[in-house]
Amino acid sequence: MLTRLAKITGTANVLHGDDMQGYARDWMGKYTGQPLAVVRPADTNQVSDVMQLASETKTPVVPISGNTGLVGGTYTDGGILLSLERLNTIREIRPEARIAIVEAGVIIANLHDAVDEHGLIFPLLFGARGSAMIGGALSTNAGGSNVLRYGNTRALCLGLEVVLPSGEVMNLMSELHKDNAGYDLRDLFIGAEGTLGVITAAVLKLFPKPAAYATAMVAVPNLAGALTLLNRLQMASGGAVEAFEYMPGNYVEMYQASHPETRPPFDTPHDVNILIELGATAPRDVTPDENGEIPLTALLEQVLVDMMEQGLVLDAVVAQNDTQRAGMWTRREAAAEVVLSQTPRIDSDICVALDKxxxxxxxxxxxxxxxxxxxxxICVAHLGDGNIHYSVLPSSESPELADRITETIEDVVQGLGGSFSAEHGVGLSKKPSMARRKDKAALGVMRQIKTALDPLGIMNPGKVLP
Amino acid sequence: MLTRLAKITGTANVLHGDDMQGYARDWMGKYTGQPLAVVRPADTNQVSDVMQLASETKTPVVPISGNTGLVGGTYTDGGILLSLERLNTIREIRPEARIAIVEAGVIIANLHDAVDEHGLIFPLLFGARGSAMIGGALSTNAGGSNVLRYGNTRALCLGLEVVLPSGEVMNLMSELHKDNAGYDLRDLFIGAEGTLGVITAAVLKLFPKPAAYATAMVAVPNLAGALTLLNRLQMASGGAVEAFEYMPGNYVEMYQASHPETRPPFDTPHDVNILIELGATAPRDVTPDENGEIPLTALLEQVLVDMMEQGLVLDAVVAQNDTQRAGMWTRREAAAEVVLSQTPRIDSDICVALDKxxxxxxxxxxxxxxxxxxxxxICVAHLGDGNIHYSVLPSSESPELADRITETIEDVVQGLGGSFSAEHGVGLSKKPSMARRKDKAALGVMRQIKTALDPLGIMNPGKVLP
Incomplete structure (x- = not known):
């Protein structure tokens, strides 16, 4: 098998033994498998050849890109770990059409940089963007901090190229905003976590870069007050809120403890801390007024002042420059690192309606x-989306207790009409939740689709479907 | 069979003979079938019972709602025509959550009226909205005039309830903006034109009603100039353009001929006429300035004046009141009627990138x-989406000529990277185009899904898939 793989990609791109370590172990260190090999194809044709070989030999294939997933989606024992890292070309950026055509191995931050030159943004934003790649973001339908305004990865994608389990290449590289020629296969492969095929390229939407941001840290008395704040800001700005992130007092405290060189957000600690960002997309929002103030910032300040007078806002700091803005974001984006340093720990990625x-x-x-x-x-939340990363730090390491707590989280979420999986995917770690919580008819349809499209069961087997 | 159907829905709701006429004939009069019966279930359970009976007896079932489709999607000879018209309850409107929970038989205009009371809109807008129903809009992923700002029907839907071919009810009624619990089945059933199951209910997104509109008819020298106008308006308004509709001179002339009581848009006829509408979602856009002018209208006028001075706009009329606005829209929405009155005629519903x-x-x-x-x-176009309804009026009625012209349209579209189907669906009439133009691997995957989910082939057989 290794010889045949090497014929496709060259010997240098078939890794085994210790060379596989950085791939076989997920970045949380929770899942470490023993792949048959790591293979790094150079292009779509080589991905196709690998899949043909895998089909012929009924060998499992697990796609991997940036390896920043949180649910064990790339774990494999005995399968081929198919790394997309060498498919890293930004094929085209077309500013007028506001699209980028990219390969699956493009690092998200690299795409950010490339489109910035054109005054555009690709608004997928999360902490791991310096390592995470487009393929993984599409395969998990990744979310992040800008979903409120721009939607999740699915909403940012117009077209896909997919290598099917047989090795056949499916071309869905539409650049159109309206395309009703048959079933919506694009959205089926997005979020399928590599269980139906390998995403190799995509047509992505770009957006005008906001000419200015208004960013603030705000303390409110409670979460109901936070929602009032969000609604007032959305009404006042006509939906310009790009991020609305919740950090409870204990998170701010932990961050402060591990980053003593930084200043706390407020002189007095508060329980409910919100990072707000508004983006200005129209000239009238950024042309300074007679007092030299940016209208969007003035609007934010006005809402905050009004709510302070009503006792609905306890404290607020509006970023005065890029450094202050960056500091606010650094605090929020340290969440993964701060939370992951705590053990034992039970994680979740749930979503409920905002008022829940x-x-x-x-x-x-x-x-x-x-x-x-x-x-x-300890939790942080994309509060504007109702998406909470709720982690429990139990008093002792006990699988039974962990299971009970996870099931309780699911019970509460289900009782509130929510989902046990918002933006990280299902992978391995949430398969029990799928079995317990997913609508039975929907599970049946998922299984029918999986069997139909991957009859040999070689595409990322054992993931997503219980 | 009729007796068994009557046991499910009551005799009054199983129609046959002449009573089926209004259902069996599509509104264009192009497709008239001979259904086994028209059955009108009262609720999801009855839909489920009908599907169970159909499965047991291997009887084809064709869902129908408003019967305003343009591609023969509800044609059947010998199948059960399953009308969703009695599933017409708006189950819930939740203004704070900005969602409506509705059944498939709700007429779109009725939903518009119901949410208007709450200062909200459901932004799916097309001429047939007084008859078209939610179920059909979802099944065809309908488009319309507001896609530019709000997206197509798929983008307006959070959750679905679907009765599967077996009669099993699949509950995907998520109210969440983030939900990654498994494959995206919602988007698979949206746009599947009833070939995979029957959509019975949905959770739909609502949006704040713009506090004001700025609407205008504008004549520009050519289509390139129209794109410049669109881009300038989007930049100036921060993306507030809700509609950007193209009417060529000959369409305006035909409309005028059939509606002599109306005033033409301009004193002099022009070739390239654009209906523009901007929607104001923020207070700063609607608070009158020192001259009593609405800022959004002033912004529109300023862009038009600037472009007129540069010779990029030839003439422009900004609506001064609701009556003038309505008149502009009536002219645009008469397109179906004006075009359909011409015979012989070859229709299309194509999409290309805006600059194509x-x-x-x-x-x-x-x-x-x-x-x-x-x-x-003769054509009208949702120009802001690149979606053109291009109809040819040939010199004679000849199926061979019609085929040649259709294939030529497809050739040109394919050469420009476009799609032969933008918003009307595939149904019967575009199956030849599917066979010729759709990526072969994608067609294969579509067939695998169809066979897996509808193994008996009873769901709207003979549609979409060639």
């Missing part, structure tokens, strides 16, 4: 009290 | 000259 975030947290407090009196929780 | 609209029209002019010297064309 407070009930979720209150109900969980009560349950935790009952399940593990001295457990603590 | 002019090349498409130019290339088609040259081809028509060759194929049928005295043929004329």
């Amino acid at each position: 975030v407070a009930p979720f947290l209150e109900q969980m407090d009560a349950h935790l009290q009952r399940l593990d009196k001295s457990a603590r929780n | 609209v002019a090349p498409f029209l130019e290339q088609m002019d040259a081809h028509l000259q060759r194929l049928d010297k005295s043929a004329r064309n």
